[in-house]
Amino acid sequence: MKTSKTAKVTLVGAGPGAKDLITLRGLKAIQSADVILYDALVSDELLSEIDDAIIKIYVGKRCGLHSFTQQEINVLIVENAFKYGHVVRLKGGDPLVFGRANEEIGYVESFGIIVEVVPGISSVIAVPGSQGIPMTQRGVSSSFWVMTATKKEGSFSEDLKFAAQSETTMVILMGIRKFKEIITEVSRYRSALTPFAIIQNGTMKNEAFAVGCIGDISGVIKNMDVSEPGIIVIGDVVSEHPSFFEEEVQRVLYSSL
Ligand SMILES: C[S@@+](CC[C@H](N)C(=O)[O-])C[C@H]1O[C@@H](n2cnc3c(N)ncnc32)[C@H](O)[C@@H]1O
Known part of the structure; x- marks a missing residue:
């Protein structure tokens, strides 16, 4: 299946954990997402606020649990953007602080997909x-x-x-x-x-x-x-x-x- 929507990716910083420490812009991006790919550091508190209709995929790398490689995550972002439209890549804190965001941006952009970055409170x-x-x-x-x-x-x-x-x-x-x-x-x-x-x-x-x-x-x-x-x-x-x-x-x- 392929959506009629334009593929788009927004990298959003979720903030340090408390659900009200995400930025307003980050919250708006989440609310307009078709799919959210989130990390281990994104709190349950924040996830519970997200509309059930939005597809949420865990791609965390916590020690001891199944983890996705960076390449698998890159591919998932692109596949979901082409399939559903707006993908939010939700990362703990600020996406550009120890977040490997630049690797994801480079990969996604190589498919001609527009990437926006919404900073987070680190x-x-x-x-x-x-x-x-x-x-x-x-x-x-x-x-x-x-x-x-x-x-x-x-x-x-x-x-x-x-x-x-x-x-x-x-x-x-x-x-x-x-x-x-x-x-x-x-x-x-x-x-x-x-x-x-x-x-x-x-x-x-x-x-x-x-x-x-x-x-x-x-x-x-x-x-x-x-x-x-x-x-x-x-x-x-x-x-x-x-x-x-x-x-x-x-x-x-x-x-x-
Ligand atoms: C991969 S780095 C990502 C940092 C993130 N991009 C940021 O700006 O906060 C993950 C590390 O950030 C720290 N960290 C992130 N959130 C934290 C929190 N709520 N409490 C304590 N440490 C945290 C821990 O050292 C954790 O191992």
């Missing part, structure tokens, strides 16, 4: 921000560096080492499973009292967070569910988190007993 800033952790702070941190812990070929990111040697706020995505290694590396350059935060499922009902200092991560490691996506923030700005001071006092009190 988890990079929104997830720490919604916990009260700023990226920059006058007199504390004048920059922030967003990085992944692991590169394409699985090696540890060199950028992480460079960032650790500066005073920048480090924002690390896709690093939960490597948390210990990350902290070991950062500890080579920064003081044991440097604060960190881990926020998982940020802005959603099942949000979890932990704060501490890089010199003592044992408690955090013991309680962390590494299967959930999360962001690690390292830097003095984390001391702005409302519970940071309290957590530190408790730790010092218990360790001196």
Whole structure:
């Protein structure tokens, strides 16, 4: 079957998770879609708002579950656009931040299909921000560096080492499973009292967070569910988190007993 509608693809950033953190333009694109291809990071909260008449296809790549290759996703986007018309490719956060959006755009455009991009609120800033952790702070941190812990070929990111040697706020995505290694590396350059935060499922009902200092991560490691996506923030700005001071006092009190 082929539709009489013109094939069109819109890449939409779904925002960090909470359903009301998608942009108005993103919401309008979703409402006008014939098919939505969505990732693991798109929340159930947001999906439940979408009209049942719109075809929804999960193409996520969560660890341990069946996952589509990037090439399979590219093909699905094009096939559905020719078959049904308007395809929305819905991605967590902003589509252009660690989202492989450019690969999808290039492939889709090679078929002569028009692609529009609707930016989203990236988890990079929104997830720490919604916990009260700023990226920059006058007199504390004048920059922030967003990085992944692991590169394409699985090696540890060199950028992480460079960032650790500066005073920048480090924002690390896709690093939960490597948390210990990350902290070991950062500890080579920064003081044991440097604060960190881990926020998982940020802005959603099942949000979890932990704060501490890089010199003592044992408690955090013991309680962390590494299967959930999360962001690690390292830097003095984390001391702005409302519970940071309290957590530190408790730790010092218990360790001196
Ligand atoms: C492939 S990257 C995509 C980032 C996305 N494009 C963005 O702008 O937020 C996926 C990683 O983003 C982070 N992430 C995305 N949403 C998150 C959330 N709600 N809470 C915590 N971390 C999140 C996690 O580190 C996750 O492994």
